Amino acid sequence: MLRIITQIAEATTELQRISDRTHNQQTEGKEVAVREILKTVQTEGDQALLDYTEKFDQLTLTVDQLRVTGSELDAAYQQVSKELIDAIALARKKIEAFHRQRTPKSWVEFGDNQTVLGKRYTAVDRAGLYVPGGRASYPSTVLMNAVPATVAGVSRRVMVTPPGADGKVNSAVLVAAQEAGIEEIYRVGGAHAIGALAYGTETIPKVDVITGPGNIYVTLAKKMVYGTVGIDSLAGPSEVLIIADHNANPVYVAADLLAQAEHDPMAAAILLTTEEKLAQEVQKQVEVQLENHPRRTLTEKAIAHYGVAVVVKSLTEAAKLSNLFAPEHLELEVEDPWEMLNLIRHAGAIFMGHSTPEAVGDYLAGPNHTLPTSGAARYASALGVETFMKHSSLIEYSHTALDDVSQAIQTLAQAEGLHSHSESVRLRMSKQYDQYKC
Amino acid sequence: MLRIITQIAEATTELQRISDRTHNQQTEGKEVAVREILKTVQTEGDQALLDYTEKFDQLTLTVDQLRVTGSELDAAYQQVSKELIDAIALARKKIEAFHRQRTPKSWVEFGDNQTVLGKRYTAVDRAGLYVPGGRASYPSTVLMNAVPATVAGVSRRVMVTPPGADGKVNSAVLVAAQEAGIEEIYRVGGAHAIGALAYGTETIPKVDVITGPGNIYVTLAKKMVYGTVGIDSLAGPSEVLIIADHNANPVYVAADLLAQAEHDPMAAAILLTTEEKLAQEVQKQVEVQLENHPRRTLTEKAIAHYGVAVVVKSLTEAAKLSNLFAPEHLELEVEDPWEMLNLIRHAGAIFMGHSTPEAVGDYLAGPNHTLPTSGAARYASALGVETFMKHSSLIEYSHTALDDVSQAIQTLAQAEGLHSHSESVRLRMSKQYDQYKC
Structure with a gap:
């Protein structure tokens, strides 16, 4: 009621x-377990993944079976209805159209005395997408995570997802992954799968960013590896x-x-x-x-x-x-x-x-359905193309431009007790070292 | 050499x-200590801040002394040279000019059948800026954190910084804070100050985002409170x-x-x-x-x-x-x-x-000096105006537009076993409930 x-x-x-x-959940016991799992994956690699899959999913796999095969990918299209394939394709198209709008673009501005300032946006090299199993194994989750990675231009996109009791991955999930441009899929889930993406194993590549929802163990693992890799959010x-x-x-x-x-x-x-x-x-x-x-x-x-x-x-x-x-x-x-x-x-x-x-x-x-929860909308936003990109600041000064601000920099550096900061400017202004080259 | x-x-x-x-630092012992500190601040509030200040900074304060007073703020300008004030003002001006460029702007697009999609950007309500003490108590740190918060339009901007042995805060830091528009400053540092910003105490407001560098204890505290509040990065x-x-x-x-x-x-x-x-x-x-x-x-x-x-x-x-x-x-x-x-x-x-x-x-x-370290540039970027903003996705569909995609949504929802997702669309398409109002 x-x-x-x-x-x-x-x-x-x-x-x-x-x-x-x-926020008030007591998770300390679970944190101890997750920390142990991550450490084991970091030191034992693939073998740890097989052991945990046996323990948590009651499934015996060999290393060769970790990756979903090409024929499984092909077969998935036979196992879902034409209507569902079309609906997935329509969703992909509309999600992609929205995410292509206002993606970050590199820029530079030219200032006085030949200064240049700007931001240069690039995609991360590798992204890892976590897709939950069981009750929450959703093709829509795949699309909402994979499409922004593809639009961002991430060259290597990897998916991990826990296998079912029969060792299979949900066919609709496999179709959605392919429609969104992901073909490298591993049947492994849980905190150990997050460890594999964060540290890399013999089979699974270390990635730069991990996204996607999961249970409390997956979420704790994502929080622990944050800093070693980027993450989208704690769902x-x-x-x-x-x-x-x-x-x-x-x-x-x-x-x-x-x-x-x-x-x-x-x-x-x-x-x-x-x-x-x-x-x-x-x-x-x-x-x-x-x-x-x-x-x-x-x-x-x-x-x-x-x-x-x-x-x-x-x-x-x-x-x-x-x-x-x-x-x-x-x-x-x-x-x-x-x-x-x-x-x-x-x-x-x-x-x-x-x-x-x-x-x-x-x-x-079109907009992403991966959104901040538990009050995080006070400071966080939907997953997006930005999640898979980063920028470098660009700064170029000419000798004249540096001269103009040289005193101010030296004053600030000296106030902060940073002698070589000050010297790095002063020496450049000194004629004595002007032509000092090897 | x-x-x-x-x-x-x-x-x-x-x-x-x-x-x-x-990455290979052993921090487990420190994590236990930091978790304890955060828990104590959460339950005991101001009293915990005073106790930890006594313990870690060897300084006895009363609750009334936590906040830096107006006369201290005024006096700071007398205690630094005119040259330094000017250098700080010049830096503020140039940092602000850079950060005002390409700040996120809200947008909407109108589609077929009276659909509207967009993103609406807003500033967070409250930001907390951590400024380290001792060797790293830098006015430049204040500017690089405070200016983006001000440009973003954050209405309440709070700073915390550990007091010196004499209970004072560095004058150049106080000048920089005021130049950047921060006047609410508390003399408290360390992991307990992060706890105060994350949970709030009687004196210090709970904020939405915490930024700024600190020692390993501060960094661990920031990682632990991430999810309760937003953070800039783990420096x-x-x-x-x-x-x-x-x-x-x-x-x-x-x-x-x-x-x-x-x-x-x-x-x-x-x-x-x-x-x-x-x-x-x-x-x-x-x-x-x-x-x-x-x-x-x-x-x-x-x-x-x-x-x-x-x-x-x-x-x-x-x-x-x-x-x-x-x-x-x-x-x-x-x-x-x-x-x-x-x-x-x-x-x-x-x-x-x-x-x-x-x-x-x-x-x-002009560009921010708060940057990703330890390889984080693979996936992360400089602190910026975006750190203090978030967006809401906007979606509006008309009855006709919903009708167009109604079958596809029902197909996807049924494939995911989400009955009411499907029903929420089907019922809207059914004439039976069309005019069903109270």
């Missing part, structure tokens, strides 16, 4: 509790916050809340509405739509623990609560969503109006 | 050793790699190597040159310039452990070695640096030609 709260103080506390549901359970006014349709709102709750028993589904009647109607509709839900138990659990409908006095109050929560997904099911937008400060993605369910963005509108 | 290596295999091993000098000891040809001046090269080495006994200073004679001359010049160096012991130590001159066969070979190292700072002291640039893949900042010592970028050319 979706609870309804009408007191703002209670709502604030409740949203804080939901927001903190992962927590998914969340939606819907702001709805008198104009909203309770059937749609209920479906959107459930579409979040069905991901995970820890998923959060929050409604803020100015209409008490709407809250009640949504509560009813949630029950109706849960009736024959194939993931009913899991979804009910999420709604019970991390679902809530809050009746607010105004859309301004709703925006304030939303900004405190900083949701991953924000739906504005209100009469004028563009006006409401001015009140919003933090959200991973914002879905405008009544005909934009989160699902359209999850799959194919 | 700066070692000279002429064998490429030895050079590769040596550069790898230098690159890994921080390691500084490094320069200089590529020099027959055109280079050994006096300049030696000064630039020493300008890196003088930062820290773990700083790295690497020369790659096509000219064996230049390597020998630089080796001599390093000794000459070390003679009356005020930080001679520390600087010699860095040169001995993490300094090296490598004689390479060609600039192409130099570029390959440089790309493997992915240096924080790269100086191209060669005849045609812009041609050489095409061979470079990874570097935090690139200094072009003979009149661009790293010091010009460290202080006032």
Whole structure:
């Protein structure tokens, strides 16, 4: 049952509790285990991957079996429907089109006295994409991670994903990978797969950036290897916050809340509405739509623990609560969503109006569905082409230009006690060393 | 003494050793200590800050003394020379001008059937800037962190820095902070100050992003709180790699190597040159310039452990070695640096030609001096305005636009076993619920 709260103080506390549901997890025991796994992968390489696959996936593999073969890649197309292949291809096309817009471009500016300043953008050399197994083995995850890497121009793109009980990788995942331009795929998952990407093994290359969601072990491993490699973010359970006014349709709102709750028993589904009647109607509709839900138990659990409908006095109050929560997904099911937008400060993605369910963005509108969770939208953004690129600052000074600022640099360097910083400028200004070459 | 290596295999091993000098540090004991400190700050707030300041800085403070007062801020201007104030103001101006270029801008695109897609950029609400004490208490650090936060439009900007033995904060640091628009400054440093910024205390506000360098305890604390707040990067000891040809001046090269080495006994200073004679001359010049160096012991130590001159066969070979190292700072002291640039893949900042010592970028050319270290330039970039901003994806679909992709979304959602994702679209397409409002 979706609870309804009408007191703002209670709502604030409740949203804080939901927001903190992962921050307050005790993970120290798991951290010890993950640290051990990473160390073992670093020292033992492939053998460690085989051992952990045996232990955690109950599957005996040889080194040669780690990589998904060309014939498995080909066969995947036979194992999914034509309709699904087309839907994956359509999604890829639309995701790529969006990600190609406003990608970072190198630039230089010419200043006085022949100075040049700029930024030079380049792709990382190698990217590793983690795709979860089991309940969360989704072709859409593959597209949302692989397409930006391809658009960025990453020359080596590698995927790891845990094998099923039969040793196979989900066919739809394999099709999505190929549609997005990834053919180097290893059937290995868990914290040990993150170790393989971070340190490299005999079979799996060390990469520069690791992206993709995973369970708590994968997330802890990503946090530990951050600094050795780059990572996209630390993904927590998914969340939606819907702001709805008198104009909203309770059937749609209920479906959107459930579409979040069905991901995970820890998923959060929050409604803020100015209409008490709407809250009640949504509560009813949630029950109706849960009736024959194939993931009913899991979804009910999420709604019970991390679902809530809050009746607010105004859309301004709703925006304030939303900004405190900083949701991953924000739906504005209100009469004028563009006006409401001015009140919003933090959200991973914002879905405008009544005909934009989160699902359209999850799959194919174009923007990335890998978004900051657990309040991280206060400071973080969607995964994007930038995740797979970096820039170098460019600086060129002429002798004259350096002369102009030489005193200021020496003053600053001396104030900081950095003698050679000062000397590196002073010596260049001294005629004595001007032509001092070998 | 700066070692000279002429064998490429030895050079590769040596550069790898230098690159890994921080990755292989055993930090587990320190991690336990830092975790304990963070937990104590989270539960005890201000009192923990006072206790740790007493313990680590041997200084007894009261809660009221944590914040630097208005009169201290005013007095700072009396305690530094006019020349230094002017140099700080000049640096601020030039750093700001560079950072104002190409800042992220919000955008939307209108598509078929009244769809709208875009990205909406906003600043974080609160930023916390860490400024180290002691040897590394630099006004330039303040400018390089504070100016981008100000340009981004962060409304609350807070600085923390450990107090000296007399309880005071470095006057030049206080001047730089004010020039860059920061007036909320707390005299507290170390891992506990990071905890204060991440969780908030009675006196210090919880922030959204923490930036700035620090010792190993500060860096470990930043890594641990990452996910609760955003961070800029995990800074390691500084490094320069200089590529020099027959055109280079050994006096300049030696000064630039020493300008890196003088930062820290773990700083790295690497020369790659096509000219064996230049390597020998630089080796001599390093000794000459070390003679009356005020930080001679520390600087010699860095040169001995993490300094090296490598004689390479060609600039192409130099570029390959440089790309493997992915240096924080790269100086191209060669005849045609812009041609050489095409061979470079990874570097935090690139200094072009003979009149661009790293010091010009460290202080006032404009680009940020907070750069990726320890090989992180393979995937990371300079601190910038982006560090203090984030974006929300914007998606708006019309009923017609949703209708167009409705089947594809349902196909994908069903393939992923996400019933309500599918339903959230199907129900919107069904006339039955069209006008179903409260």
